[in-house]
Amino acid sequence: MSRASDRAYELIRDMILSGELPSGAKIGEEALAEQCGVSRTPIREALSRLEAELLIRRTDTQRSFVADWSLDDVEEMFELRGLLESRAARRAAKRISWSQIERLKTHHKAIGEAIYAETPDTQQFIEHNQHFHGVILEASASAQLTNMLARIVERPIVHRTAQNYSFDDLKRSHRQHGELLAAFEQRDPAWAEAVMISHIRRAFHAYANAHVGQRIPEVPQAAE
Amino acid sequence: MSRASDRAYELIRDMILSGELPSGAKIGEEALAEQCGVSRTPIREALSRLEAELLIRRTDTQRSFVADWSLDDVEEMFELRGLLESRAARRAAKRISWSQIERLKTHHKAIGEAIYAETPDTQQFIEHNQHFHGVILEASASAQLTNMLARIVERPIVHRTAQNYSFDDLKRSHRQHGELLAAFEQRDPAWAEAVMISHIRRAFHAYANAHVGQRIPEVPQAAE
DNA sequence: TGACAGCCTAATGTATACAATGACAATCGG
DNA sequence: CCGATTGTCATTGTATACATTAGGCTGTCA
Structure with a gap:
């Protein structure tokens, strides 16, 4: 698959699993793009995948947060x-x-x-x-x-x-x-x-x- | 959710379910974008969803085809x-x-x-x-x-x-x-x-x- | 005649600019 | 003093241009 969006996916995923991004933390596309050194486009793709895997949740208005598992x-x-x-x-x-x-x-x-x-x-x-x-x-x-x-x-x-x-x-x-x-x-x-x-x-x-x-x-x- | 990508999703989905896009047909982002009257960006989002729902398949190199169900x-x-x-x-x-x-x-x-x-x-x-x-x-x-x-x-x-x-x-x-x-x-x-x-x-x-x-x-x- | 290689085309990946929309805050009115 | 309304700001949605890559076609050589 694509290089940048894969890297972004792994990076964000690791941030979540390691606790660097704590449960409930707000996730901004722009901020992540800067941290990962790519543009927002691959970030958006990564977020879609992470949402499908239920690691992040989105509000009705598409704002993303790290999922908080009871x-x-x-x-x-x-x-x-x-x-x-x-x-x-x-x-x-x-x-x-x-x-x-x-x-x-x-x-x-x-x-x-x-x-x-x-x-x-x-x-x-x-x-x-x-x-x-x-x-x-x-x-x-x-x-x-x-x-x-x-x-x-x-x-x-x-x-x-x-x-x-x-x-x-x-x-x-x-x-x-x-x-x-x-x-x-x-x-x-x-x-x-x-x-x-x-x-x-x-x-x-x-x-x-x-x-x-x-x-x-x-x-x-x-x-x- | 977003207006354009939702419309695109529904349109493509209907094309597949109605048989307008037959099983195995190649799906080009550009072509769909034109048919749906939106740009490639929302099309890509729609294709992601359809892939998750297994209505389309992607080759190892991300080319999309209508899924073919045996x-x-x-x-x-x-x-x-x-x-x-x-x-x-x-x-x-x-x-x-x-x-x-x-x-x-x-x-x-x-x-x-x-x-x-x-x-x-x-x-x-x-x-x-x-x-x-x-x-x-x-x-x-x-x-x-x-x-x-x-x-x-x-x-x-x-x-x-x-x-x-x-x-x-x-x-x-x-x-x-x-x-x-x-x-x-x-x-x-x-x-x-x-x-x-x-x-x-x-x-x-x-x-x-x-x-x-x-x-x-x-x-x-x-x-x- | 067949196979391989190199180029060319077309499709996807990425970046970025701009538009639209929702959130938050401050101010004004009750 | 509280609440509502409006304006500003932040964030996401969309379009488009450009980069990159895969796949096909053609030409040449064996």
């Missing part, structure tokens, strides 16, 4: 993610090739190594975790499921969630991936679906526990 | 729609207010009148059908479910499907809406969910039967 919103998103990913797992169990299973095993192994290193490497975990889920999506052979999950629900929350995983959470996630692998090797759709539901549900509770009480911590300034 | 694609979409709408129905059964039930009854009644008139009025059916499903979505109180269904799956296919409904199909759909209403009045999530799955599934088969053999009929010119 715990209810997050639960809703996990519900949706569970619904879609479990369906993907079910489809994948019927269709997955042996080479795809091999790739799953590779990522599974890498995740294990990242966790059980002397100092657990969360970044590595996140990366291979995404690839692991990516292979399942690919094996589900549903462009529309893939599209939806990838663009709307997938990445932002995965990041924030896994960032806060405890050692136990990491181990548990790894074990559930092992369970998924077994279900795929047996080509058992119902099993794969059930494990995936549980896997995502667990991720939600890990997120929720990590955020008890700290309802959106990064909002020092008020309404701007 | 029967498998359509089945996938109905699978997704069933997944999401049945979940919406389940949530709605737990949350729906009496006034929302009243609104459902109003649309249900209007649909009945449209069907059992001397000459069944499909347009009226489609309109009230959309409102009926809209109220359920609203009652599901999930902004994200609503967003997804409304933007990605909902409207284009509903149109094409209901357009071809036989009298029996219309009656069946009406009866199932009655069943849904009963489930809501009983506030029975499992029941509502099951009826909705069946309802959407039936819609798929109605679509499939109406299209046996005529694999995308509107493609006189080849690859353009």
Whole structure:
């Protein structure tokens, strides 16, 4: 895709995920254009994508703000993610090739190594975790499921969630991936679906526990 | 939203749904800009939205074509729609207010009148059908479910499907809406969910039967 | 005759200027 | 003193010109 609008997209996205742009912060096209060193045109395209991914919200009059996720919103998103990913797992169990299973095993192994290193490497975990889920999506052979999950629900929350995983959470996630692998090797759709539901549900509770009480911590300034 | 880009969006969308722009047709920004009487800027915005709704596809180099739906694609979409709408129905059964039930009854009644008139009025059916499903979505109180269904799956296919409904199909759909209403009045999530799955599934088969053999009929010119 | 290369055309990406619209503030009237 | 109305300013919407790139066509060479 286009160079400038992609760069702008990534930059803005990182600003949001890193907290540099806190929840509720006002987003002006002009200001961002200057920060990103491009004109407003690619900024506008980037904002469209970010709006589609629900990282920013727009008022009725098209003013943009960093989306502010309540715990209810997050639960809703996990519900949706569970619904879609479990369906993907079910489809994948019927269709997955042996080479795809091999790739799953590779990522599974890498995740294990990242966790059980002397100092657990969360970044590595996140990366291979995404690839692991990516292979399942690919094996589900549903462009529309893939599209939806990838663009709307997938990445932002995965990041924030896994960032806060405890050692136990990491181990548990790894074990559930092992369970998924077994279900795929047996080509058992119902099993794969059930494990995936549980896997995502667990991720939600890990997120929720990590955020008890700290309802959106990064909002020092008020309404701007 | 903005005037020009909205008009452009609707115009292009209608061109696609009416078949004026056949499946696989190349879409040039410049040409559309001229046809719609606006500049390329709002056209680009409209194309983004249409791409998000999967009505157009883009090559790796951003050239746009009218999406070409195989029967498998359509089945996938109905699978997704069933997944999401049945979940919406389940949530709605737990949350729906009496006034929302009243609104459902109003649309249900209007649909009945449209069907059992001397000459069944499909347009009226489609309109009230959309409102009926809209109220359920609203009652599901999930902004994200609503967003997804409304933007990605909902409207284009509903149109094409209901357009071809036989009298029996219309009656069946009406009866199932009655069943849904009963489930809501009983506030029975499992029941509502099951009826909705069946309802959407039936819609798929109605679509499939109406299209046996005529694999995308509107493609006189080849690859353009 | 077929294939490859280079140029040419057409379409998209980006920047920028201008228009329109909404928000905010200050002042005036009740 | 409070509220409303108007004017100014900020921000977004649109148009257009220019840059860049992909894809096709033609000509030449093997």
